[in-house]
Amino acid sequence: MFNNILIIGLGLIGGSILQGIIDNRLADNLYAIDFDKSVIDNAIDDKLITNGDNELLTLARTDVLKDCECIIIAVPAFAVKNILEQIKTAISHKLLPSDVIISDTASTKGNILKDAFAVFGKLPPNLVLAHPIAGAEKSGFMARNGALFKSHKLIICPHDFNHQNTVDKIATLWQALGASVDFMPADKHDEVLALTSHLPHLLSYALTFQLAKDEESLNIFRYAGGGFRDFSRISASSPIMWHDIFLANKQAVLKGLDNYQTILNQLKSAIENDNSDDLLETFEIAKNAREHFGRLLVEKEKLKNSS
Amino acid sequence: MFNNILIIGLGLIGGSILQGIIDNRLADNLYAIDFDKSVIDNAIDDKLITNGDNELLTLARTDVLKDCECIIIAVPAFAVKNILEQIKTAISHKLLPSDVIISDTASTKGNILKDAFAVFGKLPPNLVLAHPIAGAEKSGFMARNGALFKSHKLIICPHDFNHQNTVDKIATLWQALGASVDFMPADKHDEVLALTSHLPHLLSYALTFQLAKDEESLNIFRYAGGGFRDFSRISASSPIMWHDIFLANKQAVLKGLDNYQTILNQLKSAIENDNSDDLLETFEIAKNAREHFGRLLVEKEKLKNSS
Numbered sequence: 001m002f003n004n005i006l007i008i009g010l011g012l013i014g015g016s017i018l019q020g021i022i023d024n025r026l027a028d029n030l031y032a033i034d035f036d037k038s039v040i041d042n043a044i045d046d047k048l049i050t051n052g053d054n055e056l057l058t059l060a061r062t063d064v065l066k067d068c069e070c071i072i073i074a075v076p077a078f079a080v081k082n083i084l085e086q087i088k089t090a091i092s093h094k095l096l097p098s099d100v101i102i103s104d105t106a107s108t109k110g111n112i113l114k115d116a117f118a119v120f121g122k123l124p125p126n127l128v129l130a131h132p133i134a135g136a137e138k139s140g141f142m143a144r145n146g147a148l149f150k151s152h153k154l155i156i157c158p159h160d161f162n163h164q165n166t167v168d169k170i171a172t173l174w175q176a177l178g179a180s181v182d183f184m185p186a187d188k189h190d191e192v193l194a195l196t197s198h199l200p201h202l203l204s205y206a207l208t209f210q211l212a213k214d215e216e217s218l219n220i221f222r223y224a225g226g227g228f229r230d231f232s233r234i235s236a237s238s239p240i241m242w243h244d245i246f247l248a249n250k251q252a253v254l255k256g257l258d259n260y261q262t263i264l265n266q267l268k269s270a271i272e273n274d275n276s277d278d279l280l281e282t283f284e285i286a287k288n289a290r291e292h293f294g295r296l297l298v299e300k301e302k303l304k305n306s307s
Numbered sequence: 308m309f310n311n312i313l314i315i316g317l318g319l320i321g322g323s324i325l326q327g328i329i330d331n332r333l334a335d336n337l338y339a340i341d342f343d344k345s346v347i348d349n350a351i352d353d354k355l356i357t358n359g360d361n362e363l364l365t366l367a368r369t370d371v372l373k374d375c376e377c378i379i380i381a382v383p384a385f386a387v388k389n390i391l392e393q394i395k396t397a398i399s400h401k402l403l404p405s406d407v408i409i410s411d412t413a414s415t416k417g418n419i420l421k422d423a424f425a426v427f428g429k430l431p432p433n434l435v436l437a438h439p440i441a442g443a444e445k446s447g448f449m450a451r452n453g454a455l456f457k458s459h460k461l462i463i464c465p466h467d468f469n470h471q472n473t474v475d476k477i478a479t480l481w482q483a484l485g486a487s488v489d490f491m492p493a494d495k496h497d498e499v500l501a502l503t504s505h506l507p508h509l510l511s512y513a514l515t516f517q518l519a520k521d522e523e524s525l526n527i528f529r530y531a532g533g534g535f536r537d538f539s540r541i542s543a544s545s546p547i548m549w550h551d552i553f554l555a556n557k558q559a560v561l562k563g564l565d566n567y568q569t570i571l572n573q574l575k576s577a578i579e580n581d582n583s584d585d586l587l588e589t590f591e592i593a594k595n596a597r598e599h600f601g602r603l604l605v606e607k608e609k610l611k612n613s614s
Contacts, residue, residue, distance in 0.1 A: 133532050153530055182530075195518055196531035200538040203510055205593045206570045210563075211502055212596035221600040223460055223489075224503035225440050227544075229604060230537045231507040235597040237534075239590035246578050246586065256517075257575055261568070263513045268564055271553050279553065283546030286512045289519035290542040293528040297536060 001026045001173060006071045008056065008083055010034040010043065013105050013132065014074030015144030018048060020177040023146035031068065033059060039141050056086040060095035070101045070169070076241060077106040077248045081115035088119055102127045103170050107193060108248040109157045109186035122161070128170040129157040129186060131193075132179060139238070150178030151304040157186040187252075194252035199260060201234050201242055202253070208235035308333040308480060313378045315363065315390055317341040317350065320412050320439065321381030322451030325355060327484040330453035338375065340366060346448050363393040367402035377408045377476070383548060384413040384555045388422035395426055410435045410477050414500060415555040416464045416493035429468070435477040436464040436493060438500075439486060446545075457485030458611040464493040494559075501559035506567060508541050508549055509560070515542035 005027045007014050014032070021027050032052040034040050040052040053059035073083050090096040102124065106112050109129050116127055134152040154174040158167050171181045184192070214220050224232075246253055263282075270278040312334040314321050321339070328334050339359040341347050347359040360366035380390050397403040409431065413419050416436050423434055441459040461481040465474050478488045491499070521527050553560055570589075577585040 133530060135532065155530065192523070192527055192530050195514075195521065196527060196535050199514060200535050202574060203514065203571075204538060205590050206574055207502075207506060207510065207567060208593035208597050208600075209589050210567055210570050212592050214502065216499070220499055220503060221596070221603055223440060223462065223499050224600065225442065227541045228503050228507050229600075230540045231511060232597050232600065233537045234534045235593045236601065237594070239587050239594055242590060243583060243586045247581055247583070250578055253578060254575065257571075260514060260517055261571070263517050264510075264564075264568070267509060267513055268561065271557055271560060274554060276550060276554070279550045280546050282516050283512050283549060285519050286515035286542045287544070287546055289528070290515050290539050293515075293531065293536075293539065294543065296528055 001169075001176060002069045003027065004029045004031065004065075004068045004070075006031040006033070006065060006068050008033045008071060008073045009075035009079075010036075010039050010141045010144075011074065012135070012139045012141075012143050012148075014072070015141040016146060016148040017072055017074060017105070017177065018043075019144045019146035020149065022048060024176055026173065026176050031059065031064060034141070043141075056083065057090060057095075060090040060093075063095070065090065065096050066094075068096055068100055070103070070173070071096075073102070073104040073106075076244055077108050077111060078244045080104060080106055080112055081119060084116055084119040099126055101166050101169060103130050105130060105132055106248075107131055107197070107245060109189045110251070111248045113159060113186050123159050125161050125163045126166045127159075128162060128167050129159070130170055130174065131155045131157070131189065132174070134179075147178060149174065151300055152179055154179035154181045155189055156181060156183050157189050158183060159186065190249050190252040191255070194249055194256040198245055198249055198253050199256045201237060202246065202257070203260070204232055204235045205242070208232045308476075308483060309376045310334065311336045311338065311372075311375045311377075313338040313340070313372060313375050315340045315378060315380045316382035316386075317343075317346050317448045317451075318381065319442070319446045319448075319450050319455075321379070322448040323453060323455040324379055324381060324412075324484065325350075326451045326453035327456065329355060331483055333480065333483050338366065338371060341448070350448075363390065364397060364402075367397040367400075370402070372397070372403050373401075375403055375407055377410070377480070378403075380409070380411040380413075383551055384415050384418060385551045387411060387413055387419055388426060391423055391426040406433055408433050408435065408473050408476060410437050412437060412439055413555075414438055414504070414552060416496045417558070418555045420466060420493050430466050432468050432470045433473045434466075435469060435474050436466070437477055437481065438462045438464070438496065439481070441486075454485065456481065458607055459486055461486035461488045462496055463488060463490050464496050465490060466493065497556050497559040498562070501556055501563040505552055505556055505560050506563045508544060509553065509564070510567070511539055511542045512549070515539045 007018050010032055018030060021030060029050045032040060032043060032049045033056050035054055037054040040054060043049045044052060051064050073080055075083060087102060091098050104112060112129055116123055132149050132152060132154045134149050156167060156171055174181050211220055267282060314325050317339055325337060328337060336357045339347060339350060339356045340363050342361055344361040347361060350356045351359060358371050380387055382390060394409060398405050411419060419436055423430055439456050439459060439461045441456050463474060463478055481488050518527055574589060
């Protein structure tokens with residue numbers, strides 16, 4: 001599919017993309033950058049990559065990236081801008097082709113568009129924003145899994161200046177990794193993710209924090225059952241990563257949170273006033289929606305196991 | 308342990324108590340009441356119970372309950388008061404011994420104390436409130452499991468007029484069913500359960516409702532990942548049962564919700580103002596608490612498998 005691909009960031013996502021490209025023979029040469037030089041050294045020793053470094057410009061100055069066709073940036077959202085600046089410098093020094101396709105994996109998109117505009121002074125036609133909706137309990141390169149994206153959604157957020165063939169190439173790459181590719185504008189993506197991912201994390205963090213700060217302290221957890229177990233699982237997620245996401249997707253998160261608080265106040269008032277009808281109607285709608293979602297999950301699982 | 312036990316309500320909990328008593332040979336004769344006569348008829352046919360009916364007073368008039376030593380009420384919280392009234396009538400007609408031990412399984416306790424006081428004009432010394440912190444995905448008598456309570460917490464809420472030996476007998480019964488028995492006052496119980504069980508359900512219902520009402524309707528669920536899956540699982544719980552619980556435990560739920568809303572507003576303001584320190588500190592405390600809770604769960608699981 002590509003002769004030369006560069007992956008920046010070999011965490012769980014970057015590592016799984018690398019492994020998936022290898023497993024599916026989607027590139028001739030793979031290069032990688034990771035701030036942890038030992039990860040790069042091991043990947044070279046294991047013949048997973050042709051070459052790599054902990055600094056993009058250091059690697060680029062060896063001229064190995066002159067024919068690079070595609071860069072996938074798989075670093076935390078807040079680190080993307082700095083990477084884009086380095087890519088711009090490398091292109092201006094002809095260490096990278098000026099038409100190299102640049103893609104990412106960040107879970108927020110509006111901020112990446114803003115960063116790209118700030119760095120390049122425009123939205124590059126060859127910058128294709130992508131977000132794989134996949135993850136795992138464990139993180140890091142050692143937890144990589146070439147089949148991580150299989151039957152998972154991959155959202156591409158085309159922008160107004162994108163070249164269609166560039167978007168197609170990134171879509172084809174992800175399809176080859178097993179993902180189911182959908183398209184939506186960046187602002188829509190950020191709203192959907194705020195509701196389905198970012199808000200649940202914030203609400204779960206808040207309740208677990210409340211229990212932890214209770215005067216009975218952690219003893220109270222002894223009486224918690226399966227409902228709390230499931231509800232609070234995401235409270236164990238990385239504080240620094242989620243801090244970054246909430247600030248990166250601030251507008252959409254705050255808008256979703258406003259609507260949530262309105263609903264919560266309505267439920268509170270229904271409880272205060274013994275308004276049985278309102279409570280029952282809300283719970284019924286939620287139960288039906290959750291059961292619909294449960295059926296989607298079962299379908300997805302079947303798809304994953306059958307292919 | 309007892310010669311004669313009467314169980315009122317043969318749902319998942321009542322059925323599992325019945326099965327556990329049989330499996331552990333804790334009573335000579337078992338009697339049961341359930342509003343569904345076919346459940347009673349089948350239980351008699353299967354020789355699980357000596358006798359039963361769908362009406363307590365009808366069964367009591369056959370004189371089989373004259374030596375009954377213990378009644379366990381395993382019906383929804385809102386139906387307990389009516390059962391207590393029937394028990395009072397049966398005692399006054401000498402169809403039940405006046406010193407019969409009465410216990411329950413309701414997940415809220417302050418309201419049961421209030422109901423008992425309203426029915427008996429005092430808190431009966433032989434009324435012992437108990438709440439098994441256990442459940443299962445499925446409900447109903449057919450889903451019963453004699454080991455359901457094994458290694459689960461069972462909270463007894465003694466009241467000021469309880470006879471200690473009566474409390475001890477109920478504690479011994481539950482320990483024989485495998486439960487780990489703790490004691491706390493009813494108001495403390497209701498506060499703890501509001502935080503660890505009732506509030507998570509309310510918060511989960513609210514977010515699933517919000518997504519279901521979004522203009523993109525249910526399509527939005529296609530982009531939801533594992534975080535939302537776990538967070539929203541309890542939104543599929545029984546609307547009528549949870550409606551009952553929120554109204555039965557109104558004061559404690561509203562108090563917990565007030566505190567939760569304060570925390571949520573602090574997080575909201577931290578996001579609005581890019582207050583990284585506050586966000587990170589809150590998330591760190593929550594993450595540590597959730598990991599502590601995770602370790603408790605692992606310990607419990609070990610205990611369950613080893614004994």
